Amino acid sequence: MNKSEPVYIESAMCPLPIRDRGHIILGHGSGGKLSGDLIANLFLPPFDNPALRAGDDAGVVEANYCTQLAVSTDSHVVWPLFFPGGDIGRLAVCGTVNDVAVMGATPQFLTAGFILEEGLEIGLLEKIVESMQAAAAEAGVQIVAGDTKVVERGKADGLYINTAGVGLMLPGTRISGSLAQPGDVVVLSGTIGDHGIAVLGARGELGFETDIQSDVAPLNHMIAAMLDVSDRIHVMRDPTRGGVASALNEIARQSQVGIVLHEQKIPVKTAVRAACEMLGFDPLYIANEGKLLVIVHPEDAEAVLDVIRQDRYGAEAAIIGEVKAEPNGRVLMKTAIGSTRIVDLLMGEMLPRIC
Amino acid sequence: MNKSEPVYIESAMCPLPIRDRGHIILGHGSGGKLSGDLIANLFLPPFDNPALRAGDDAGVVEANYCTQLAVSTDSHVVWPLFFPGGDIGRLAVCGTVNDVAVMGATPQFLTAGFILEEGLEIGLLEKIVESMQAAAAEAGVQIVAGDTKVVERGKADGLYINTAGVGLMLPGTRISGSLAQPGDVVVLSGTIGDHGIAVLGARGELGFETDIQSDVAPLNHMIAAMLDVSDRIHVMRDPTRGGVASALNEIARQSQVGIVLHEQKIPVKTAVRAACEMLGFDPLYIANEGKLLVIVHPEDAEAVLDVIRQDRYGAEAAIIGEVKAEPNGRVLMKTAIGSTRIVDLLMGEMLPRIC
Numbered sequence: 160m161n162k163s164e165p166v167y168i169e170s171a172m173c174p175l176p177i178r179d180r181g182h183i184i185l186g187h188g189s190g191g192k193l194s195g196d197l198i199a200n201l202f203l204p205p206f207d208n209p210a211l212r213a214g215d216d217a218g219v220v221e222a223n224y225c226t227q228l229a230v231s232t233d234s235h236v237v238w239p240l241f242f243p244g245g246d247i248g249r250l251a252v253c254g255t256v257n258d259v260a261v262m263g264a265t266p267q268f269l270t271a272g273f274i275l276e277e278g279l280e281i282g283l284l285e286k287i288v289e290s291m292q293a294a295a296a297e298a299g300v301q302i303v304a305g306d307t308k309v310v311e312r313g314k315a316d317g318l319y320i321n322t323a324g325v326g327l328m329l330p331g332t333r334i335s336g337s338l339a340q341p342g343d344v345v346v347l348s349g350t351i352g353d354h355g356i357a358v359l360g361a362r363g364e365l366g367f368e369t370d371i372q373s374d375v376a377p378l379n380h381m382i383a384a385m386l387d388v389s390d391r392i393h394v395m396r397d398p399t400r401g402g403v404a405s406a407l408n409e410i411a412r413q414s415q416v417g418i419v420l421h422e423q424k425i426p427v428k429t430a431v432r433a434a435c436e437m438l439g440f441d442p443l444y445i446a447n448e449g450k451l452l453v454i455v456h457p458e459d460a461e462a463v464l465d466v467i468r469q470d471r472y473g474a475e476a477a478i479i480g481e482v483k484a485e486p487n488g489r490v491l492m493k494t495a496i497g498s499t500r501i502v503d504l505l506m507g508e509m510l511p512r513i514c
Numbered sequence: 515m516n517k518s519e520p521v522y523i524e525s526a527m528c529p530l531p532i533r534d535r536g537h538i539i540l541g542h543g544s545g546g547k548l549s550g551d552l553i554a555n556l557f558l559p560p561f562d563n564p565a566l567r568a569g570d571d572a573g574v575v576e577a578n579y580c581t582q583l584a585v586s587t588d589s590h591v592v593w594p595l596f597f598p599g600g601d602i603g604r605l606a607v608c609g610t611v612n613d614v615a616v617m618g619a620t621p622q623f624l625t626a627g628f629i630l631e632e633g634l635e636i637g638l639l640e641k642i643v644e645s646m647q648a649a650a651a652e653a654g655v656q657i658v659a660g661d662t663k664v665v666e667r668g669k670a671d672g673l674y675i676n677t678a679g680v681g682l683m684l685p686g687t688r689i690s691g692s693l694a695q696p697g698d699v700v701v702l703s704g705t706i707g708d709h710g711i712a713v714l715g716a717r718g719e720l721g722f723e724t725d726i727q728s729d730v731a732p733l734n735h736m737i738a739a740m741l742d743v744s745d746r747i748h749v750m751r752d753p754t755r756g757g758v759a760s761a762l763n764e765i766a767r768q769s770q771v772g773i774v775l776h777e778q779k780i781p782v783k784t785a786v787r788a789a790c791e792m793l794g795f796d797p798l799y800i801a802n803e804g805k806l807l808v809i810v811h812p813e814d815a816e817a818v819l820d821v822i823r824q825d826r827y828g829a830e831a832a833i834i835g836e837v838k839a840e841p842n843g844r845v846l847m848k849t850a851i852g853s854t855r856i857v858d859l860l861m862g863e864m865l866p867r868i869c
Contacts, residue, residue, distance in 0.1 A: 190755025191860025214768055215691050216613040216751060217586035224579045231572035232625035232678055236663045258571040270587035272676045308591045310867060314671045321627045323587055323678030328574065335570050396571060400545025413569055505546025512665060
């Protein structure tokens with residue numbers, strides 16, 4: 160980042176589009192004219208919707224006599240901000256859309272809180288905001304409230320984004336990590352480890368070239384189609400930080416069941432597998448940002464699998480395991496060579512700032 | 515902050531309460547065992563509620579056939595983290611509660627996203643979390659979803675907190691910055707500038723001792739009582755960053771009205787006025803975190819004022835001005851010496867990291 164004093168050209172001085180007016184300065188976080196400039200010229204045009212346009216302290220939205228809501232939040236601190244297949248903006252929208260959708264809710268409204276580092280290029284921020292709107296449009300959600308704070312140079316890392324999401328739920332919807340049943344089937348919507356390896360590649364930490372792309376994507380349309388063919392989906396989860404292994408361990412503990420995986424059925428891209436072997440990682444622990452774990456009644460498994468495979472983000476979906484009564488709270492894997500190993504919770508920190 | 519490698523004692527090694535186990539390390543943001551430790555032992559006990567306890571990707575909450583929601587978000591980057599009268603935790607809860615309440619909604623559900631700097635003392639984080647829960651209990655809201663990310667030392671400043679809030683609204687509720695009418699009365703719930711000056715004092719930037727406390731407080735109970743006595747409250751706003759001046763300028767523009775203030779009626783603590791004079795600040799532009807601006811039909815003004823004055827946070831409420839048709843979009847002030855001056859939007863940045 161440019162180390163000299165950040166410059167921002169105010170609109171009264173020059174009719175440049177905001178992306179060409181320089182850098183974020185502390186004044187953009189003041190709540191005064193410069194904040195208003197940023198909101199009116201950078202955030203509002205792409206995000207535009209009635210709730211946001213009203214300019215009040217909160218966005219007011221329709222709730223359609225709703226009986227239940229799903230509410231979620233995620234902060235995004237990924238580095239670098241742009242990586243193959245996505246960026247922090249797309250991540251911020253998709254992550255929260257998915258967290259709401261996996262509860263069986265229809266994600267509709269997002270909030271977006273930006274913490275900007277003094278000196279951030281406004282053109283870069285604009286790209287990220289446009290990416291957020293593209294992801295929101297793809298998912299069919301609106302960003303109805305926002306906030307921007309600015310911290311001094313050195314007190315952030317470019318920018319951090321928090322999103323929160325609200326989804327409306329139909330009465331009687333019950334999908335939770337605590338509802339897995341012995342006999343259920345574990346379905347995975349596609350290849351694992353893509354996002355984590357793509358980010359490592361963007362950091363130059365792989366030590367070799369790769370064309371692995373992050374899988375970051377909104378999965379709510381896939382989920383809606385699944386819920387149309389089965390009302391016996393017990394658990395859904397998007398396996399982000401800590402990977403599939405951490406997500407399944409959490410579910411095993413919440414539901415007090417055992418989960419058995421079959422190593423040869425777990426889809427992993429060749430390049431991801433190669434990268435993991437070189438770095439000493441297990442793909443089961445690497446972050447994904449566009450994958451779904453589904454735990455479903457065995458009689459509905461094939462129908463759900465078919466629906467996922469028809470989705471643009473689910474072509475490589477597979478049944479990867481099953482739920483047992485034992486060992487209670489544990490995840491096991493039957494390996495390619497016929498042995499069985501324990502798949503434990505992630506210890507320590509493998510990949511900081513991955514999402 | 516301690517510059518040596520941060521240390522965290524895992525629970526298997528020593529049965530210390532979590533507050534005594536050292537510092538935040540990168541592993542606390544991994545999504546694995548250490549993240550689970552933090553959630554189970556630090557966040558869940560104080561925030562405990564069914565939605566959060568379920569441990570799913572989103573919190574599921576009742577919505578009572580609601581027709582409208584108010585949704586808001588705020589990120590909190592105040593420095594220092596603790597200041598006279600409050601801390602970043604109380605601020606994070608009250609700020610979002612108030613942003614939802616000023617729309618005439620009943621705040622009910624909050625989310626909390628934490629961005630922690632590696633090395634942060636866990637005991638300090640615990641104090642902040644307890645403060646959040648105390649504020650939430652006072653306001654009668656629940657924190658139903660959360661997230662924790664950890665960034666490397668030097669990539670944050672202790673911690674940042676984002677909160678988002680959801681409030682349920684009665685049908686037909688319409689309170690907005692765009693609804694001020696000529697003839698309306700402007701009510702202010704108490705003294706201005708307290709929060710900003712208290713934070714400056716905590717930074718040692720005042721150059722003198724003071725006992726000014728931040729006014730940070732949840733105002734939703736005050737607002738509920740007001741709505742009980744009047745259905746002609748047109749606008750409510752909590753004047754945070756940029757102060758009363760910025761909030762009223764926004765309202766004047768949204769409603770396309772003029773607002774005239776009376777300098778002698780605006781309550782300012784003597785110590786705040788003295789601090790502002792020494793530093794060259796105008797209290798009208800200094801942040802507040804527990805004050806309300808109300809724009810109400812003149813016939814209901816006295817009833818609303820009485821109700822505010824009965825609230826613990828509104829003892830010094832006053833009528834400070836009125837709404838006119840002209841000058842359209844501007845705020846004027848009749849000064850103590852009888853002249854009239856323009857009260858413009860805040861230019862530049864007066865007080866960074868104030869909330």
